[in-house]
Amino acid sequence: MLRNDIPITPELVAEHGLKPDEYQRILDLIGREPTLTELGIFSAMWNEHCSYKSSKKWLKTLPTKGERVLIGPGENAGVVDIGDGQAVVFKMESHNHPSYIEPYQGATTGVGGILRDVFTMGARPIAAMNALRFGEPTHPKTHHIVSGVVAGVGGYGNSFGVPTVGGEVNFHRRYNGNCLVNAFAAGLLDADKIFLSEAKGVGMPVVYLGSKTGRDGIHGASMASAEFDDNSAEKRPTVQVGDPFAEKLLLEASLELMASGAVIAIQDMGAAGLTCSAVEMGAKGNLGLELNLDAVPCREPGMTAYEMMLSESQERMLMVLHPHLEQQAEAIFRKWGLDFAIVGQTTDTLRFVVKHHGEVMADLPIKDLGDQAPEYDRPWVEPKKLPVLDPAATRAPEDYRQALLDLLGSPNLSSRRWVWEQYDHLIQGNTVQRPGGDAAVVRVERPNGGKAKGLGFTCDVTPRYVEADPYEGGKQAIAESWRNLNAVGSRPIAVTDNLNFGNPERPEIMGQFVAALRGLGEACRALDMPIVSGNVSLYNETNGVAILPTPAIGAVGLMDDVTKTVGIAFDRDEDVVVLIGDTIGWMGQSSYLYELFGIEEGAPPPVDLAIEKKTGDFVRDAVIAGRLTAAHDLSDGGLLVALAEMAMAGKTGARILLPELDMPLHAFLFGEDQARYVVTASPAEASKLIVDAAMAGVPATAIGAVGGDALVIGEHLNVAVADLRDRHESWFPGYMSGV
């Protein structure tokens, strides 16, 4: 066992991920050499994952306020008012590094962590999503990682009892050495019953709840702040192990305890466990905090203070309780079979004191641990712009039927049914729009009855676009989530961002980050979608190869009447198919070029936010007014893929009549111009809709009619919907079964 008072060598400092100047900062702050436990505490508080030291400067530029925003970034999750005294709580967080090393456990603990963030605030989780990005399918590790991650996400969420209603799955060679697992969770609470981490009152008991502390996950947050190399598998012991059963008990016990009125402050033990949670509670409340580690429930004997302070054992909470309700609180936790121990108290010293076996193992200034963390203005370079591709200069397919089938059967555009059928997406009985459409919709009952509301949920980003132009790609991620929410009839109200990038110490990576955030911020402001929570994951690199820059967005929309929602399925014969928005045939970075020809060239489609706003408002209003029978946003694969998806969902075909084109046909059918939707409506309604669109300055063109069992475009394309489905549904199961 390491003694607490060993000399702190430069090697030891480096092993803790601290740079020499950062260590000097520690010496200056405390005026002496730290103990081993103190060094561990600093390394936990000052790593990238917890301190946001490279990103903070730029995060501050994002719009985080809005009429509905009750709590913005800085707490466990953001809270947004949805009327009737209710609020939605949500956040997205990465668990990338652990998932690459140990896919099943990495994914489970990612899901567990984000659920805990949500119920720590007093909310019962009502929906989960996950944005997953894997290496190319032929890479030797990909199959294993996909299989483990999907099983892990399901294994945890299914058992916990939250519907997993949406998400994204992408494959690209740039994720060969670093997969991304971004987990989103949302919960519901009464707007006047939000629980925070700020401790209040001196001499109040600090209580440890949940599972016991073990030696797992020690230095997990530090691992998540370093690049990978060929020896990364040796980091397996830093991955934690999840127990959804314990989490379910913790949820029920925590909510019961909160309802009892005993809770003053609550913080879950996530990254850097006991250290981060205790420091945060004290620092936010302008209080000191003293921990007595002898009282911490441990899974194994002989754990040192250092180990206890850095353990990332899962399913644990720290609370400050009203002293006179302590016994009542303990009874609730005993009922649920969970550990309950008073492990410390609040003080007025502003010191963070850790005692073990009667000895002081750490005694640090509590505010400085967070406030004085290094903050960097990393050098960055403006990303270079790529030339705009001339659509006429891009390859036309030899056969449109084959091209469409190949696209629908490609790793990135094929059906994700194999994934979401492993997730319980129906539990709680509120799933109104199920996975497979633009956005999921979950019913929210009003507290006093009346027609139910709805919440829309979507995850979006197109990393290829962000790589090609981080600014436009950042805008596009927000714009796509905006469109997906509008298409189901929900008004976008707020977003959470999960910013996955490479090594920020490289100026070109930092340049991607800066430009992408500029784009995100601009789009959020224009579309009135404040960012209320989020997470930054940097150092996603292996042997110097970075991931595609991936600012994943989780967005939430609100419906006043959930029954008004529409899906993407072609529904009734003779309905008119209407293309909304302008098409010029943007081929740069298109799925068509990438999936069919392996080409990643040109500038990605630019996003005109004013047009997105106008178009989105028009479509959403039409959905809510009950004028449409289906609505679908156009994204990967463009118009033809969207039409095929609508046909497959409705098991019904359509006859498409081409308008006069001033671009090559393949650019019209596969171009990925933004701010576009396909909707369907009855013939009478469609005529009126097109007139209203013209009045609103929104381009709208009738391009065909629903009916038959094939998707037909004159002499160019005639393909049975059953054949589309076959190709679309077969890639994923085929790949996973090794066929």
Next chain:
Amino acid sequence: MKSAVLVFPGINRERDLARAFEVVSGVKSHMVWHTETELPDVDVVAIPGGFSYGDYLRCGAIAARSPIVDAVRRHAERGGYVLGICNGFQIVTEIGLLPGALMRNASLKFVCKEVRLRVDNATTAFTSAYAPGQVIRCPIAHGEGNYFADAETLARLEGEGRVVFRYCDAEGRTTDAADPNGSINHIAGILNERGNVLGMMPHPENLIESLQGGIDGRGLFESLAKVA
């Protein structure tokens, strides 16, 4: 219809089930904690889905040894109705109120989707609102729903019309492709000899309102409401 919904640690569809009872009968269910030893005065005891005790050891095995179980047994012996859904079905077989066992899905994966069920016995207290042979839609969500029983038990179940629900396709044909978990004889739900205990893997409680995509699950609760 007075109903009790049992709550074990790790159960997670108790609210869904209680809601179904309330929507159909207008009466709130009693939620009964596993450490109780007496049941309230009810007609139906329902054991919901979930992962009682995390499915550790064996699905339903630990819950089947809870204090409340004796009361459930007595309730069944008195002729009271017992409905076990999903984990509830597993628990009911572990208690011994129904024969057979639920094994890991043949695919070895958890599966959540909508399937078709054929009502093979519409004369029971749980199914009288359905027509004989009716094909209904019903969600499933389980990793261990692969029903198995030995040949003798199976012959009795089949011979006595105690196979109440069977997985089938849209036309009512029982095929391997339409069976989501590999259950023997495509069995989705079975009845005890006396006809007062039903266990089934699918979740009719998640398809009782049009907003949920359909109301095919209502029939089960309406049937119970007629007799209870």
